Amino acid sequence: MPKSFTEDQVIDRIEDMRRRRPRFEDVHITMSHGAGGKASRQLVEGLIVPLLTNPTLEALGDAAVLDVDGLGLAITTDAFVVSPLRFPGGSIGELAVNGTVNDLAVMGARPLALSAALILEEGLDVEVLRAEVQAMADAAARAGVAIVTGDTKVVERGKADGMYVATTGVGRIAPGVRLGPDRVRVGDRVLVSGTIGDHGVAIMLARGQLDLEADVRSDTRELWSLVSGLLAACGDGLHCLRDATRGGVATVLNEIAMASQLGVVVAEDRLPVRPSVAGAGEILGIDPLYVANEGKFVAFVAPEVAEQAVATLRALPGGEDAALIGEVRVEPPARVLGRTTFGGHRMIDVLVGDPLPRIC
């Protein structure tokens, strides 16, 4: 269990570290660099972004935003290397489409078109491929978007674990919609669109390496229908959205806190966690706050629309378990504090290390 700190103690810790630009000093790539936490951030911000330097990339949103003659376009890309390819509640093809649609959705962008690049392993059973392409088609149809272009490569037996998928999405941002951490204000309420940790725990269990059985299914689903409902209900009161994938809700909250230089205080007893996920997490020693989701976002909304936002989400399929979980304060700047059930506080830092590789 995490230790409890007073708020002041928490604020004083690792102050310097958080303000520095991440440096990348590793010599070899490790699994941690792909886990979505600190090591990933160091790789991306310390090595890749400085080399590719351009202002759009440096914004480091879930999707890049372009203005083309007044037309707001969002572009996002993701590689999917999840293992196993199929798991309770979904599969790599469904994940690839939903993940990309969701990165557009949280920028407030309606998906216009998707592309898919498949890297297939020699010897892959064609029925496995067929099932995944069908899963992609079905997921795209549910999100109201088409896969308009693609590419297929084959690598030798033993590589690529059956298949990897890279999807890219192009979306359109409605005029006037602008979401981002720079719009987050003190007093904003923080909500999640549903239960947390389902996807990551489902994958861990599906690997069958643990002596544990539990009925946990991935939450993979498209989020555009929920986001469009929220945009309609909250208007300008919707300030920032992030989908809580690798690194989980804790990492997303930290990213927003760092980008806004404001504090996020989370009421831990309000976090919606399924009992099966909580139970599995306890046995595995994993906090659901750090576990990947594939159909959940975190929203920052103005206080006056917060109740309406939750009510709107709860009335939509996939948003039934939406909950207010916290608020934005001046203190602690650039940090996330958890208020525990017993009145204590703990610092909720970004994910360190790699408890859950190959989760998406």
Add this chain to the structure above:
Amino acid sequence: MPKSFTEDQVIDRIEDMRRRRPRFEDVHITMSHGAGGKASRQLVEGLIVPLLTNPTLEALGDAAVLDVDGLGLAITTDAFVVSPLRFPGGSIGELAVNGTVNDLAVMGARPLALSAALILEEGLDVEVLRAEVQAMADAAARAGVAIVTGDTKVVERGKADGMYVATTGVGRIAPGVRLGPDRVRVGDRVLVSGTIGDHGVAIMLARGQLDLEADVRSDTRELWSLVSGLLAACGDGLHCLRDATRGGVATVLNEIAMASQLGVVVAEDRLPVRPSVAGAGEILGIDPLYVANEGKFVAFVAPEVAEQAVATLRALPGGEDAALIGEVRVEPPARVLGRTTFGGHRMIDVLVGDPLPRIC
């Protein structure tokens, strides 16, 4: 050496086969499915496209074309799995950017933005990664485009051969520009933008598995500068462009012949081939017409602008070896005929099998 046939004999061969929609009946994925020839076409058109059915995808261009409120957007994606990662004349990062820029360029689209998804192997030397990200940045700068978003995943040691890269490009098609096989007309001249076969032969030699040394470098380069010159010089007389990557010039010519249901007759003695490539090809038993290029396109232009087109290309960097290589005729419908130096003809079919895996 290929056998020679009379034109009539060639026309009669495999007529049925060419008109059928490819069927996909394989049970397992093989390297051939990634080689860009017949097996690749069967996989894509026989399995993937029917499942993902939508009109934009079914056009099967180098890039998909979308109309967004009158704005013409092109979207393309490619996965790169080339082995080795570095080779004379280029590397995977450079290839990934140029390949995507070129798929946009041959649709007449100026590149607006690129995305890059990296799949890294655990244990990859960070200096190798740094060099490839730098190569991507440099290639993007040469093409006048930025990499605006990306993703990084890590897979276990032994997978992914160091790194795979999937790039997607979004481009803008100028109003009035429309290129495609449906615009190809009888009498059109066929030209290539330079020497053929350089990339594929360079990769084969770089693998070091052949007891052969020759100074052959990949031709990887961006083609937008050549295409924009050609658009300016030929206007509406530029009918169709394709970049001649996997499967080589022969495969591209076949794709256009099949799509237009017209015949393409190629004067084989006009094909620009470097002596080192021709020599290596002869020893290896490989026809440069079937070898991948990464900086060459095939253009179909109206006869009245053909000379101007070649002159324009030759005056631009990367187009010095541009050449007229053939023309479009009524016969043989949907086929490509090679006119050999000795007055005979051979049927130039699409690539069968997999002489050159992992070429891009």
